[in-house]
Amino acid sequence: MSQIVILTDSTAYLPTTYCEENNVHVAPLSVIFDGDAYREGFDISVPEFYAKIQTGSLPTTSQPNIGDITDAFERLPAGTDIIGITLSSGISGTYQALHTINMMVDHVQVHPVDSRISCMPQAFLVKEAVRMRDAGATATEIVARLEDLKGMIRAYFVVDDLEHLQRGGRLSMTQAVVGSFLKIKPVLHFVDGKIVPFEKIRTFKRAVKRIEEMMEDTIHNEGAGYVIGVIHAEDDAKARAEIEVLEQRFPKAQIEMSVFGPVIGTHLGPGAIGITWYKAD
Numbered sequence: 581m582s583q584i585v586i587l588t589d590s591t592a593y594l595p596t597t598y599c600e601e602n603n604v605h606v607a608p609l610s611v612i613f614d615g616d617a618y619r620e621g622f623d624i625s626v627p628e629f630y631a632k633i634q635t636g637s638l639p640t641t642s643q644p645n646i647g648d649i650t651d652a653f654e655r656l657p658a659g660t661d662i663i664g665i666t667l668s669s670g671i672s673g674t675y676q677a678l679h680t681i682n683m684m685v686d687h688v689q690v691h692p693v694d695s696r697i698s699c700m701p702q703a704f705l706v707k708e709a710v711r712m713r714d715a716g717a718t719a720t721e722i723v724a725r726l727e728d729l730k731g732m733i734r735a736y737f738v739v740d741d742l743e744h745l746q747r748g749g750r751l752s753m754t755q756a757v758v759g760s761f762l763k764i765k766p767v768l769h770f771v772d773g774k775i776v777p778f779e780k781i782r783t784f785k786r787a788v789k790r791i792e793e794m795m796e797d798t799i800h801n802e803g804a805g806y807v808i809g810v811i812h813a814e815d816d817a818k819a820r821a822e823i824e825v826l827e828q829r830f831p832k833a834q835i836e837m838s839v840f841g842p843v844i845g846t847h848l849g850p851g852a853i854g855i856t857w858y859k860a861d
Contacts, residue, residue, distance in 0.1 A: 582659045584713045584722070589644060589674050590621045591667040592703040593841045602710045605652070607644035609667075609674070611842045613637055620842040629842040630814040630850055641843045643674045650681050658687040661719035665705050665726070667698040670773025671847075691723050696773045700809035700838040701733045701856050733858040734798065736769045736778060737811070738787040740851025767791060775847070784851075788822065791855045796829065798857075803833025805861045811854035813840040818853060826855075834860070 588594070590608040599606055608619035613632065618624035618639075624632075633639075653662065669675040675694045682690035695702040705726050712722045765787040766777040781787040799806050808826055812819035819837050826835055840848055 582661050582719070583657060584719055585656060585660055585662045586706065586709050586713060587649075587662055587664040588702065588706045589666050590619070591672075591698045591841065591843050592665070592706055593621075593699055593838050594703050594706060596621070602714075604706060604710060607649055607674070609644055609672070609843045610642045611639040611846055612642060613639045617642065618842070624842055626814055626839050626841050626845075629845060633845070634850065639842075639846055641672075641846055643672050643677060646677050646681060649677070650684055653681060653685045653688055653690070656688050660688040662688055662690045663693060663709055663713075663719060663722055663726075664690055665693045665695055665702060665709060667702060668696050668770060668773040669694045670696070670770070671698070671775065689719070691719055693723060693726050694773065696730055697733070697735060697770045698844055699735075699840060699854065699856075700811050700836070701735045701858075703838065704733060704807065704809070704856075704858065705729060729858070733856060734794075735854060735856035736767050736791045736794070737848070737852060737854030738765050738767055738784060738791070739848050740765075740784060740813075788853060788855075792825070792829070795826075795855070795857060799830055799833070801832065803830025805859055806830065806833040806857055807860045808833050808835045809838060809854075809856040810835065811838045811840055811856070813845050813848055813850050813852040815851055815853070818851070822853065822855070833857075 587605045587607060590606055608622050610617040610619050664678045666675040675692055678690055678692035695705055708729055709722050709726060712725060765781055765784045767779045767781060767787050767790055768775055769778045781790055810819045810822050823835055823837060840852055
């Protein structure tokens with residue numbers, strides 16, 4: 581049986597300890613401030629990033645270095661299967677980069693998996709790949725399962741300030757100005773791999789409540805067998821308050837917390853919150 585290597589990019593925002601303990605390789609994306617590139621998770625921490633953008637600086641982002649990934653793959657044994665789980669191809673070229681690398685490296689087989697999303701839902705896919713690899717599944721079986729699982733994961737998020745989405749090209753200037761004036765907090769989600777509005781709602785609190793209502797429509801039996809994730813943009817108190825609400829509503833669910841790191845935080849800004857869920861068994 582060939583060796584299976586699991587690769588993801590830094591926007592899964594998995595803890596370093598998890599990746600080290602489970603042999604998950606991470607390809608970092610970067611944020612670029614005034615021409616200086618910082619690899620998220622390596623050169624800049626989440627608190628450092630949000631402190632920096634609070635001063636008014638807004639970076640651009642870039643995908644992982646293809647040369648670095650290729651060099652790492654070159655050192656792997658012949659016949660290795662690499663399962664590469666990336667953030668959505670609709671917002672980054674990372675997925676396509678793995679296809680390019682697959683054509684450049686002959687002795688290993690790269691299996692790119694487009695998460696069609698990012699952050700914690702992407703991490704869910706990585707964890708499932710780890711579980712299956714450790715249980716002895718083949719690369720083909722793992723990829724097939726991940727493709728099925730992508731369709732089961734639901735995720736929505738709300739931003740506190742529309743300016744970051746506008747600057748990142750996700751909203752027009754007119755949409756951002758009108759939305760801010762009317763205090764609109766759109767519930768956002770991914771469609772065809774891109775961030776789009778789901779519903780336009782007045783006030784942040786009501787927008788989060790709308791997500792909770794959608795969860796109640798789809799999660800049954802007090803959450804038994806479900807995994808729920810709460811994602812925050814350097815606002816631990818807001819995330820923990822939301823987790824307390826969800827624990828009361830879904831006491832049997834497994835509830836986890838994660839962050840919007842630098843690359844995704846560039847587009848969403850401080851104060852954003854995301855909620856994601858799926859039925860694990």
